[in-house]
Amino acid sequence: MDRGIWLAGGRENERRVVLKIIKHYQEEGQGTEVVQGVLLGLVVEDRLEITNCFPFPQHTEDDADFDEVQYQMEMMRSLRHVNIDHLHVGWYQSTYYGSFVTRALLDSQFSYQHAIEESVVLIYDPIKTAQGSLSLKAYRLTPKLMEVCKEKDFSPEALKKGNITFEHMFEEVPIVIKNSHLINVLMWELEKKSAVADKHELLSLASSNHLGKNLQLLMDRVDEMSQDIVKYNTYMRNTSKQQQQKHQYQQRRQQENMQRQSRGEPPLPEEDLSKLFKPPQPPARMDSLLIAGQINTYCQNIKEFTAQNLGKLFMAQALQEYNN
Amino acid sequence: MATPTVPASAPPAAPAPATAAAPASASAPAPASPTAPAPAQTPAQSLPGPALPGPFPGGRVVRLHPVILASIVDSYERRNEGAARVIGTLLGTVDKHSVEVTNCFSVPHNESEDEVAVDMEFAKNMYELHKKVSPNELILGWYATGHDITEHSVLIHEYYSREAPNPIHLTVDTSLQNGRMSIKAYVSTLMGVPGRTMGVMFTPLTVKYAYYDTERIGVDLIMKTCFSPNRVIGLSSDLQQVGGASARIQDALSTVLQYAEDVLSGKVSADNTVGRFLMSLVNQVPKIVPDDFETMLNSNINDLLMVTYLANLTQSQIALNEKLVNL
Numbered sequence: 054m055d056r057g058i059w060l061a062g063g064r065e066n067e068r069r070v071v072l073k074i075i076k077h078y079q080e081e082g083q084g085t086e087v088v089q090g091v092l093l094g095l096v097v098e099d100r101l102e103i104t105n106c107f108p109f110p111q112h113t114e115d116d117a118d119f120d121e122v123q124y125q126m127e128m129m130r131s132l133r134h135v136n137i138d139h140l141h142v143g144w145y146q147s148t149y150y151g152s153f154v155t156r157a158l159l160d161s162q163f164s165y166q167h168a169i170e171e172s173v174v175l176i177y178d179p180i181k182t183a184q185g186s187l188s189l190k191a192y193r194l195t196p197k198l199m200e201v202c203k204e205k206d207f208s209p210e211a212l213k214k215g216n217i218t219f220e221h222m223f224e225e226v227p228i229v230i231k232n233s234h235l236i237n238v239l240m241w242e243l244e245k246k247s248a249v250a251d252k253h254e255l256l257s258l259a260s261s262n263h264l265g266k267n268l269q270l271l272m273d274r275v276d277e278m279s280q281d282i283v284k285y286n287t288y289m290r291n292t293s294k295q296q297q298q299k300h301q302y303q304q305r306r307q308q309e310n311m312q313r314q315s316r317g318e319p320p321l322p323e324e325d326l327s328k329l330f331k332p333p334q335p336p337a338r339m340d341s342l343l344i345a346g347q348i349n350t351y352c353q354n355i356k357e358f359t360a361q362n363l364g365k366l367f368m369a370q371a372l373q374e375y376n377n
Numbered sequence: 378m379a380t381p382t383v384p385a386s387a388p389p390a391a392p393a394p395a396t397a398a399a400p401a402s403a404s405a406p407a408p409a410s411p412t413a414p415a416p417a418q419t420p421a422q423s424l425p426g427p428a429l430p431g432p433f434p435g436g437r438v439v440r441l442h443p444v445i446l447a448s449i450v451d452s453y454e455r456r457n458e459g460a461a462r463v464i465g466t467l468l469g470t471v472d473k474h475s476v477e478v479t480n481c482f483s484v485p486h487n488e489s490e491d492e493v494a495v496d497m498e499f500a501k502n503m504y505e506l507h508k509k510v511s512p513n514e515l516i517l518g519w520y521a522t523g524h525d526i527t528e529h530s531v532l533i534h535e536y537y538s539r540e541a542p543n544p545i546h547l548t549v550d551t552s553l554q555n556g557r558m559s560i561k562a563y564v565s566t567l568m569g570v571p572g573r574t575m576g577v578m579f580t581p582l583t584v585k586y587a588y589y590d591t592e593r594i595g596v597d598l599i600m601k602t603c604f605s606p607n608r609v610i611g612l613s614s615d616l617q618q619v620g621g622a623s624a625r626i627q628d629a630l631s632t633v634l635q636y637a638e639d640v641l642s643g644k645v646s647a648d649n650t651v652g653r654f655l656m657s658l659v660n661q662v663p664k665i666v667p668d669d670f671e672t673m674l675n676s677n678i679n680d681l682l683m684v685t686y687l688a689n690l691t692q693s694q695i696a697l698n699e700k701l702v703n704l
Contacts, residue, residue, distance in 0.1 A: 105451075108510045124506065131503050134496075135483045136455040219699060239450050242558050264684065275691065282698065338702070345695045352688040359681040359688075364619045366677055372662060373670050 091125065092143040092175060093132070101142060101171050101226075105132065143191075145175035150266055151354045154223075154347040156340070162194055163202045173226055180263070181354075191226040198222050219345035264358060271351040274344055281341045291333045438475040439545060439562045440587040445481045445520075446549065446560065452483035453522045453551045461488070462523040464533060466500055467547060468507060468514040476545060477587060480507065480514055486533075493529040495536055518545030523552060526563070531577055534565055546579060560584060633658075 090108035094101065107128050129141075144165060146153065153176050165172040173191045181188035194202070198221070313319070449465070456463045465483035469476065482503050486495040504516060519537050521530060530546065537544040543564060550559045563579035633655065639645040665673075 124509065127502065128506055131499060131506070134485050134499060135452060219695065238553065238558050239446055242560065268684065271688075271691070278695070278698075285702065341702075345699065348691060348695055352692045355688045356685055359685045360616050361619050362681055363678065364616055366674060366681075368623065370670075370674055373665065373667070 089144060089146045091128075091141065092145055092173075093129075093140060094142045095140060096142070096171050101173065103142060103175075106145060107132075141169060141172070143169075143172040143174060145177060147177050147179055150180060150270055151178060151350050152270055152347060154343050154350060156343060159194070159202070159343065162192075163199065166194055166199060167203070189228060191228055192223040193226060195221050195224050219342050219349055222342065222346050264355070264362075267351060267355050267358070271348065271355070274348050274351065278341065278344050278348065281344065285341070288333055295332065437564065438583045438585055439547075440475055440477045440585050441547075441560075442477075442479050442587055445478055448481050448483075449520055449522065449549050450551065453549075462521055462551075464495070464519055464521045466504065466519050466537075467517045467545065468504070469517045470513060470515065471517070476517060478517055478545075478547075480511070481520060482507065484519075488529055493532055495533055497536060500540075516541045516544075518547065520547040520549065522549050526579055530579075531565075534577075538565075545582070 090106050092103050093105045093107075094103035096102070109124075144161065146158070158174065162172075162174050165174070173193050176190045176192065178188040178190075445467070449463070452465060453463050463483055464486050465481055467478050468480040468482075469478040471477075484496060484500045484503070486493065488494075507514060516537070518541060519533060521533075526546070526548065534544065534546055546563045546565070548559075548561050548563070550561075562582040562584050564582055565577050566580050567576070568578045569576045636645065636651070637655070640647045
């Protein structure tokens with residue numbers, strides 16, 4: 054399959070999966086823990102169809118001998134009996150206010166993508182969904198990042214070579230929801246039967262709490278980032294100081310040698326400079342890349358949020374003007 | 378619907394004379410009538426309460442989550458060649474007066490004219506696996522697609538009564554009889570002359586739909602596919618959603634306006650309750666002194682603009698940092 058075509062295509066996602074994910078979160082992860090599960094489906098031409106999913110149980114203290122792999126195999130085998138697509142195509146995870154760019158996620162996604170080329174991770178944000186609009190996003194690692202992960206080499210030189218910036222770590226894949234006709238019939242039934250009042254959460258003006266939380270998280274990340282930058286600066290300074298010291302040492306050596314030669318004594322042996330001056334450890338760049346990616350996500354969330362709120366405020370203003 | 382059988386054997390009519398005491402059962406041979414359960418219902422209610430086994434009265438409410446229905450329809454669409462219907466297990470929790478069904482999985486089974494085989498091993502395994510994820514869920518009963526209750530249903534129901542006390546049977550009519558997909562729930566009750574062989578009858582239960590908040594929003598989004606030509610929708614972005622929500626409110630408002638005009642022109646008679654609702658609606662827009670409102674609005678807008686500016690600033694900062702580091 055030509056990669057170019059696939060990346061341009063979208064992803065389909067049947068409604069059953071959407072509801073299952075929502076339900077799983079609601080029941081399980083009421084706290085700040087993350088809820089995870091596996092996505093099953095098929096690859097069709099240039100699209101990835103996701104048709105089912107099942108959740109992963111939480112890791113608890115008393116379940117020390119719980120075998121995840123076995124659970125997965127059992128589930129897939131059973132699902133095959135009932136003609137459900139049992140091909141692994143990715144995994145999903147819930148997130149707290151959008152903070153999902155972590156090392157763990159990167160590692161998991163890398164191992165998935167290494168095994169199955171088209172796999173994606175679906176991120177579901179329950180808090181944003183409760184505010185009125187389903188927040189479900191799909192991400193993959195970019196090919197560049199895949200190569201770097203394959204090498205397992207996260208030193209600054211390798212990253213510079215790969216020319217990776219924080220914007221190029223994850224790419225978002227557009228999601229499309231598709232229903233069959235029978236499910237459409239079901240929806241009409243539900244609409245008739247369930248007389249639940251429409252919730253207008255989306256238009257509520259009282260959402261400063263959400264914004265405050267987001268900003269708090271952003272500030273924490275920026276703090277981490279600044280610490281990281283300080284570390285990097287110290288490293289740079291140390292390296293340059295060391296260079297200078299090396300230089301000085303060499304010069305002194307040469308001077309001494311010249312003096313000795315002028316006096317007719319054998320020159321001192323050249324000492325191995327690298328043993329004398331151990332180069333300082335360069336700081337790991339991967340973490341700062343992740344932090345930068347996370348900050349980027351937070352900023353985008355905040356911007357979306359403020360755009361919505363501005364719209365709502367202007368509508369409220371129009372309503373007031375009309376009243377007066 | 379009345380299906381009189383003594384447990385274990387499928388042939389329909391034989392025990393009917395023994396339970397002739399229940400009038401409707403003798404007149405309705407087992408596989409026949411898709412017609413209303415109404416005639417069969419009246420004898421059920423004439424049975425005295427204490428004769429019914431189990432602690433629950435017949436008026437129990439079943440609360441369904443939409444995820445169940447979607448799963449059922451989905452497994453129906455994936456059924457094996459030649460299978461007319463699909464069955465599966467229902468999982469959930471029991472309350473004092475209601476039963477909440479939150480999960481389900483389908484179970485392979487074979488059905489032919491005279492016998493039915495259900496893979497109970499499979500059902501047990503799946504239940505164990507599901508329990509690992511949500512330990513609160515119990516087996517509540519089972520579901521079947523199709524609009525009828527056949528004798529096989531009674532047998533299967535019996536299998537399930539070994540797993541759960543007083544199991545519930547849910548039918549989803551995927552064959553779209555009467556042009557609708559009817560969803561019904563039943564519980565089995567014994568009937569007949571006490572002391573003789575008892576027959577089994579399915580009494581209907583009230584079905585309600587329960588949603589978590591987030592589920593409600595998910596369902597709303599998915600309902601939109603009903604309106605699009607090729608049943609496909611994408612997830613829209615922020616401001617579009619606000620636009621969509623306000624469009625919906627506008628529609629609702631125009632309906633209300635239409636109603637008001639009709640009342641004024643005398644086409645529709647005025648209704649006091651509706652009038653009161655309209656009054657409270659209009660009064661809900663708060664009356665604020667314009668200056669105060671201006672200040673409030675401006676301060677809010679300023680806050681939002683400042684936050685946007687800061688977010689943009691942060692983004693440019695990290696971009697700059699990247700460039701510097703990679704020098």
